[in-house]
Amino acid sequence: MHQDCERILLTEEQLDGRITEVARAIDERYRGKFPLAIGILKGSIVFFSDLIRRLSIPVELDFMAVSSYGNGAVSSGKLRIKKDIDRDVAGRDVIVVEDIIDSGFTLANLKALLSERGAGSVAIVTLLNKKGRREYDIVPDYNCFDIENEFVVGYGLDYNERYRNLPYIGVLKREIYNG
Ligand code: IMP
Ligand code: MG
Secondary structure, eight states, rough: OOOTEEEEOOHHHHHHHHHHHHHHHHHHHHTTOOOOOEEEEETTTTHHHHHHTTTTSOEEEEEEEEEEEOOOSSSEEEEEEEEEOOOOOOOOEEEEEEEEEESSSSHHHHHHHHHHHSEEEEEEEEEEEOGGOOSOOOOOOOEEEEEEEEOOBBBTTTTTTTTTTTEEEEEEOOOHOOO
């Protein structure tokens, strides 16, 4: 385990097993369709790539980069679109793939934006869900794991752009983000 982690919250095996289950559920819902999966950069990339490889339905891929957090562990309270999707979402079945829902700010805003642009449907898939932190009304259609209010890293998730490449989800030691 990385020295900056206090403990491993989710192992590679746990991630693998649960993501396979969620992929099966997505296959069911979109059978006969060609949804557009939008990965939210950068945190979702590892989850995104594992999830799409377990889908048997055809799926189109696109990416969006938004930020509600600056470089730290506290929300800045404003959604900024840093990179937009290339595809037109009008009439499309959109699947938004996110790493974690915390306050819900990012996805509440994103879902509203995609609906405004005329998406036929918008489903939210998240790897992690910090239910206890919710401030905005957003419920994921697919959630892999509910977690407590702890700052986690790895499997795409970062703290100051570090730890994204860890193959597991670990709880970051408080001393790392408390200075
Ligand atoms: P929300 O808009 O408050 O729901 O925040 C969602 C975003 O906050 C995620 O996409 C992450 O980038 C970031 N975030 C929230 N909690 C964590 C965490 O525990 N570790 C790493 N990033 C987090
Ligand atoms: Mg993120």
